[in-house]
Amino acid sequence: MSARLAEMTTLEATRAAEDGTIVVLPVGAFEQHGAALPMATDQIRAEALADAVAEALPGRVIIGPGVPVGVSPHHQAFAGTVSLRPALFAAVVREYVESLAAHGWRRFLVITGHGGNNSTLGTIAQDLLRDRPDIEFAWAPVTALAKDAVAEMELSAISGHSGEAETSQMLHVAPDLVRHDLLAPGTTTPDELDPFARLARSVSHPAVAVAYDRLSPTGVLGDPRRASAEHGRAIYAEATDRLVAFIKEWLDT
Template sequence: MTDTSYRLGELTTDDAAASVARGDVVILPAGAFEQHGPAMPMATDLIRAEDMADRVAAALPGRVVIGPSLPVGVSPHHLGFAGTVTLRPATFLTVAREYVDSLAQHGWRRILVITGHAGNNATLGALAQDLLHDRPDIEFVWTAIASLAAPVTAKMDRAEVTGHCGESETAQMLHVAPHLVHADRLVPGTTALDQLDPLSRQARRTAPSLARRYDQLSANGVLGDPTTATADQGRAIVDAVTTALVDYVQEWLAA
């Protein structure tokens, strides 16, 4: 590996072979190409995942490489808004699996997917089970940024209903890529349970899984009030998630 790059796409094949020999962890950032309300870009989830991958790799020089991103995720629930592009779960699983198979063929055995899009979670879980079945030699780990951020975001989310391009995601983008946030377009979306249809309202109260198009949940695609988000809150979220991931990867490498 060169002294300055930890991105696999910037390395030579000799650098890649040296990474395999060291037993490095390969990180695959996964995102989505979907609406994020009036104020944030389609690639919000990928931008956050790639930024997190960079932070982990920079904290563990010479032990982590960043492989190719998965830029389009499972987002059929956002197709009611212009610009959204989605893959079917089976397609996303196939693409991710072929990334993993290619890396494993060269000898990498530790692979971590960081997803900025919760809509990918079910498919990544299925991929993990698939690999456990027929590639037990591969140590495959995946994590969602939102899950690791929950201890911090639980303290900052003020609306009764929040989530997509609401307080947490907007705060992270204000820290990570403020130039891509149209601050003058930040507006609240659906913020209260009584603004939801009865079935969605009951699902939020009792926590069962319910698939709903976002145009049925919010007129502008936003859940929560992004106008309350700040870059400092975003920094706290990013720092907490980075620490959790770095600690995990360090223990993984030591094991």
């Protein structure tokens, strides 16, 4: 039987809920990723990790509907970007969770490929804790699960969006969607940032919201030419192992 809820019949879904499976919801973003990566990069990466986890835990995890548009106002200056307001993104995720909870599922894990969703996912978790104590809700960003693999890479002084790690993941999971001839460095050092953007990235100051066109005119942080499918494979192996270990312990509690 498929691990994807979308491919199940309602009878199969009933059995999956009765078996106490964990529902994994892959969420991403629809936003610029420089000249070389597609708008759906974050959703593609989240779904790839969801697939890997489901394959490692047959019968214990199902993949629910994804949320392909996230919270991306900081990328709005770049053509093609589509963003949801945090309240609307939160409402969509919560409606997914509560719809499935009505059929018996109690444990939900959101895998997010987009860091801009993190704060809203934290708000959802707090609201569910208050309103629906019968639901257990967790979330995890893809790249943050693979700190050791990322630490092995040669990163620029500034690296992040559409940079070495993210491009490596796409070279591993969807190489046909990478415009290899357009891979080019974006902002790679603090000296390239404008003063406000430099302030926004400083850990010694309060958090500051900044648009990505002030961080990089191309929307890229880092040098994606250093990316490789091998690095992407290592990132996914570590992220999968960490999530699988977490889910096994979760199911045993």
